[in-house]
Amino acid sequence: MSDLKSALPGARFDGFATVEETGLRGMVTLRGDLSSKVLAKAVKAAVGAGMPQSGQVSRGDKGLVAWMSPDELLLVVAHDLAGDIVVALNDALKGEHALAVNVSDARAVFRIAGDHAAEVLAKLAPVDLSDAAFPPGSFRRTRLAQIPAAFWRNEDGSFELVCFRSVADYAFGILSKSAMKGSRVGVL
Amino acid sequence: MLTLQCPYCGVWAEETELHAEGEAHLKRFGPGSDDADFESYLFMRENPKGVHFERWRHSHGCGKFFHAARCTMTLKVFGTYPAQTLEPPQDIKDRISETYPGWTWRNFK
Numbered sequence: 001m002s003d004l005k006s007a008l009p010g011a012r013f014d015g016f017a018t019v020e021e022t023g024l025r026g027m028v029t030l031r032g033d034l035s036s037k038v039l040a041k042a043v044k045a046a047v048g049a050g051m052p053q054s055g056q057v058s059r060g061d062k063g064l065v066a067w068m069s070p071d072e073l074l075l076v077v078a079h080d081l082a083g084d085i086v087v088a089l090n091d092a093l094k095g096e097h098a099l100a101v102n103v104s105d106a107r108a109v110f111r112i113a114g115d116h117a118a119e120v121l122a123k124l125a126p127v128d129l130s131d132a133a134f135p136p137g138s139f140r141r142t143r144l145a146q147i148p149a150a151f152w153r154n155e156d157g158s159f160e161l162v163c164f165r166s167v168a169d170y171a172f173g174i175l176s177k178s179a180m181k182g183s184r185v186g187v188l
Numbered sequence: 189m190l191t192l193q194c195p196y197c198g199v200w201a202e203e204t205e206l207h208a209e210g211e212a213h214l215k216r217f218g219p220g221s222d223d224a225d226f227e228s229y230l231f232m233r234e235n236p237k238g239v240h241f242e243r244w245r246h247s248h249g250c251g252k253f254f255h256a257a258r259c260t261m262t263l264k265v266f267g268t269y270p271a272q273t274l275e276p277p278q279d280i281k282d283r284i285s286e287t288y289p290g291w292t293w294r295n296f297k
């Protein structure tokens with residue numbers, strides 16, 4: 001068995017909020033007709049979650065499902081589940097116009113936590129991150145400084161952010177800079 | 189700063205989350221078309237001071253192409269609408285008429 005490594009194992013920065021790389025995560029991109037009952041059933045079987053609304057994540061016992069676009073979902077699960085989920089999805093979606101791909105190792109995941117975690121992201125992304133506009137369960141694909149990224153807000157107020165593995169170092173760098181002590185803007 | 193609502197994901201995206209993709213509603217002239225049509229398809233573009241129809245892509249978001257109607261002089265946005273249409277929807281045309289009665293753009297009015 002290969003010795004699998006995430007992009008920046010153990011990377012952590014403590015500022016006015018905490019930024020940490022969360023280790024390996026399973027991720028499956030699923031494209032198809034999101035109004036299809038067959039697809040909804042396949043997603044439910046894979047993650048235990050219902051279909052997410054636009055701009056939201058839905059949660060199940062095995063992970064979460066994020067709404068990526070009108071014809072795309074991202075299934076986020078434990079790293080060792082992703083392969084089996086792709087097989088199960090392909091099986092369940094036979095005959096449907098759909099595509100499931102294991103993208104786990106193309107990605108890096110960071111958690112941004114602390115009372116003012118929203119400020120760390122608000123400095124880097126053109127998104128309203130106030131509690132009213134971005135409550136727990138919200139999901140957004142956007143730009144993080146110069147790279148594409150997506151993030152959602154957990155029930156405990158922390159954020160988890162996904163980006164391409166190839167830019168993990170850049171992402172960790174700007175997140176850490178943004179979280180530096182003494183650099184709060186003070187609006188969120 | 190231009191802020192447009194993506195008609196697919198509902199996000200109000202500011203300009204840096206989007207990519208400008210040129211003029212909207214171009215009719216493609218491909219192989220077999222005559223030279224004048226092909227030249228016009230490739231090169232001839234509207235460049236109005238006022239009402240304009242553009243194609244945008246929510247490139248850092250849901251990735252979809254959409255259309256926007258706006259004024260190039262005031263940056264007033266009249267609305268955005270899906271790319272799967274050959275003509276701007278009537279409610280957007282009506283909104284333009286409120287500001288610019290008698291406006292025209294190519295063969296729309």
Ligand SMILES: [Zn+2]
Pocket residue numbers: 194195196197198199246249250251252
């Ligand atoms: Zn969009």
